[in-house]
Amino acid sequence: MLNVNTIKNGLVIDHIKAGSGWRIYQWLGLDKATYSSCLIQNVPSEKSQKKDIIKIDNIMNIDYSVLGFIDPNICVNVIENEKIVRKINMKLPAKVTNVFSCKNPRCITQTEHYAKPTFLLVDRLKGLYRCEYCDTLYVAGNDN
Numbered sequence: 117m118l119n120v121n122t123i124k125n126g127l128v129i130d131h132i133k134a135g136s137g138w139r140i141y142q143w144l145g146l147d148k149a150t151y152s153s154c155l156i157q158n159v160p161s162e163k164s165q166k167k168d169i170i171k172i173d174n175i176m177n178i179d180y181s182v183l184g185f186i187d188p189n190i191c192v193n194v195i196e197n198e199k200i201v202r203k204i205n206m207k208l209p210a211k212v213t214n215v216f217s218c219k220n221p222r223c224i225t226q227t228e229h230y231a232k233p234t235f236l237l238v239d240r241l242k243g244l245y246r247c248e249y250c251d252t253l254y255v256a257g258n259d260n
Contacts, residue, residue: 125174128169128172128195129171132190133257138157140170180204185215185257188243190205208256211236213232
C-alpha cells in the first residue's frame with residue numbers, strides 16, 4: 117500500500133496526463149529541491165483512466181502559463197494548514213515565450229540571441245500554436 121503523508125503547506129498538482137509527471141517534476145526543479153516532494157504516477161482516475169500527481173511540501177512560485185501549455189487539464193491545489201484553500205485550473209496561454217525552441221532551422225530565433233522563441237495560440241480547441249517569427253506550428257502538450 118502506498119502511503120504519502122499529508123501536506124501542511126504546499127501544492128498538489130493534480131490531473132497530470134499519465135506519463136507527463138516526470139517532465140513537470142524536472143521543469144519545476146523538484147529533482148534538485150531540498151524540501152519534500154513526490155511524484156505519483158499512473159494513479160487510477162475516473163476522468164482519464166490514469167493520471168500523475170505531484171505533491172510539494174512547500175509553497176513555490178510557478179509560471180502557470182507554462183504549466184497550462186504543458187498540460188491544460190492540470191489543477192493546482194494550494195494547501196495551507198492541511199486544507200485546500202485555492203484551486204487553480206490551467207488553460208492554454210495566449211502567448212508562450214522562452215519555453216522551448218523553434219524547430220525550424222531557418223527561424224531567426226535559431227541564430228539571433230535577441231529573438232526569444234515566442235509562440236501564439238491560434239486554435240484553442242486543437243492546442244495549436246504558431247511561431248511568432250516563422251509561422252511554424254506546434255501542438256501544446258507535445259514534447260516540443
